[in-house]
Amino acid sequence: MQIPEGYLEGEIRDGFYIESMMKKTWAAQMKVLMEVDRVCKKNGIQYFADWGTLLGAVRHHGFVPWDDDMDITMKRPDYNKFCSIAEKEMLGYNIVNIHTDEGWEAFTSRIVNGKRIRFSKEEQDEFYGCPYIVGLDIFPLDYVAPDKEEDEIQCQILKVLDIFGQLVNEENRNMPEVQKSIQEIERQYNVKFDDSRNIKTQIFELSERFRMLYTDADSDKVAIMTDHACLRHADVYPKEYYSESIYMPFEYIEVPVPVGYEPILRQKYGDSYMTPRMVRADHDYPFYKKQKKEVYRQMGIEI
Helix, strand or coil, rough: CCCCCCCCCCCCEECCCCCHHHHHHHHHHHHHHHHEEEEHHHHHCCCCCHHHHHHHHCCCCCCCCCCCCEEEEEEHHHHHHHHHHHHHHCCCCCEECCCCCCCCCCCCCCCCCCCCCCCCCCHHCCCCCCCCCCCEEEEEEEEECCHHHHHHHHHHHHHHHHHHHHHHCHHHHHHHHHHHHHHHHHHCCCCCCCCCCCCCHHHHHHHHHCCCCCCCCCEEEEECCCHHHHCCCCEEEEEHCCCCCCEECCCCCCEECCCCHHHHHHHHCCCCCCCCCCCCCCCCCCCCCHHHHHHHHHHHCCC
């Protein structure tokens, strides 16, 4: 992947200054994406730029200037397939989700370029001078129940399991009131939890199974189920919006966007999505703040 001369230097875009290290992390993330793209093409897996990455592709032909990460979506069958083969197909990379990391609390996966900060120059050069752990978030798109009553039932189940999963942990799982809730879930959903395994992980695995109740044959709509269930039925789209992809320029590469990108962006960001309105970064920007402190600590520098 050839980086244009001068790309890694800091610059101002839309009135926002992007420091050199952020440009390096952008380049590193795009390298991760190109590996994902290679694996997906090899294995017949469809994926789409989404959220801020989709907005950036359409509006800026690259990153939104004050964005620091990349997001993609996959329909559930593709998502499951990718998660099962990612580490075998992408040597040196790691997939992180509820099945790989105890305590992971998101129903998304993250593909990263390893699990440690890179301190040697050789390792940093591999990712354009970026020493940090970088990657991208993968959101599964699930099929929505075909009628309103079934949809309400599924959403209520997900809300109960997701909220309880956030609250339960290994320290409180044996408290009487928590045990009572665990037993009620076992009874109601005809499951038996393994006392030797992390209870939070098992609750989330059960919730994930309920996310996959419906298939392409059952439904004409898709959604990111966490938002759909917990944010009053948000982010539901006709499945034809995600039936095909179109490649668009993104910085110095191309990314696939869903064929229905225009109505998707209007639904997510409003009719004026093409007009940049935010020229300040999120409060967690840049994402590598904590990693930066560790790099400085290893160098004996206080910040």
